[in-house]
Amino acid sequence: MAAMTEKFHVVIVDDCSQDDSLGLLSAFNFNSDNIHFDILRLKFNVGQQEAIYQGLMYANTLPATHAIVMDCDGEDDPAAIPELLKTRDYDIVTVKRGKRSESILFRFSYLFYKLIFRMITGKTIDFGNYCMVSSSIIERISHTSFVHFPAYLLKQKAKSTKIIFNRQKRIDGKSKMGYKGLLLHAFKSMIEFGEDLLLLFLKLFVVLIILFFISLADILYQKFISHTAILGWFSTLSISLVILAVVCIGFFIMGVLLLNLLHQQNTQSYKQIYTLIKKNDHE
Secondary structure (H helix, E strand, O other), X not given: OOOOOOOEEEEEEEOOOOOOHHHHHHHOOOOOOOEEEEXXXXXXXXXXXXXXXXXXXXXXXXXXXXXXXXXXXXXXXXXXXXXXXXXXXXXXXXXXEOOOOOOHHHHHHHHHHHHHHHHHHOXXXXXXXXXXXXXXXXXXXXXXXXXXXXXXXXXXXXXXXXEEEOOOOOOOOOOOOOHHHHHHHHHHHHHHOHHHHHHHHHHHHXXXXXXXXXXXXXXXXXXXXXXXXXXXXXXHHHXXXXXXXXXXXXXXXXXXXXXXXXXXXXXXXXXXXXXXXXXXXXX
């Protein structure tokens, strides 16, 4: 960044770390006049997605035209930043990860998750948190919230594009994105598209009810008109259709209630939960 002419305001969000991260950050300084450095210390641990949200809330108070979101594990290649800056005409620019180093089984599981996500939402999710968003998107985020940042960006009606960069080697520690993490990751992304998921359950309910009435009509025809024996499995199938339909409408009703609860939360004012630790400022 020091080699570029643009001014950068680096904001690091410390999610209530228990090691010496805060001490190391406080002792660090950029030796460049075009880079300003702030640290946000969260009052309590909130997790990665909420930490990103808090950082973007702070970014909304800065005179910046764009914000670049990066994870801290080193896997997001900083070399992508110059390429991101070339796409400032877009509101959302995501960085699609190219070469991956996970096991074949994990990559298959991730591919299956992306397939299910596309079937439900009609959209392809092939990027993580690494992205650049314009000030208008930052403003929009500051008045709403998200549980899954990439899925939230996919929902936005904005001018967007993507670039591709390979994943870098992790700096330290073990990744939390195991099979359990991937499952939670999938659940959170589906929450962002809760309306689409509800619509799927409603469509499935309608299809099952139609199939049930068709099978019921056939049973009545066989019993009272054609006077033929009714197969046992056919009656069982009809009952199963009713049970599945009840399950689908149950999921639909619960989903509507949960979405209503989320909507009520989104209409409330979101609070900042960070303490600003001011760093070097050349302005």
